[in-house]
Amino acid sequence: MALDKALKQPQTTIVDLAPKLNREKCERENRWTLSKEDLDAIPDDIWRRKQASKPRVVRAQAAAPTPPKVTYEAKERIREIRTSLISIANKLQWLSEPALKGAAFEVRENAKIEAGGPL
DSSP states (O other): OHHHHHHHSOOOSOOOOHHHHHHHHHHHHHOOOOOHHHHHHHHHHHHTSSOOOOOOOOOOOOOSOOOOOOOHHHHHHHHHHHHHHHHHHHHHHTSOHHHHHHHHHHHHHHHHHSTTSOO
């Protein structure tokens, strides 16, 4: 449309080539030219003269390493930790807003003192 608009305008000494260049770029990037093999394959496929070549399927190999087995001991420790975390969440859930702010401040202060501690 921009090219048609540019062609309808009166001729001047300055010519805007942007519409034409954009059109050529679009055609260059989005045009698909068929090869002779592609053109021959179309009627062969329609009339079933030749069997269309099927793409070669390659099975993917596992890329991720297999995870280590979780022992009974590890499962038990995870269960205990989960139970403790649920207990902590339940205790914090029922605190009022001022009490929660005070608890958060106290935990931050303890974390500064005990750098490697659980808090």
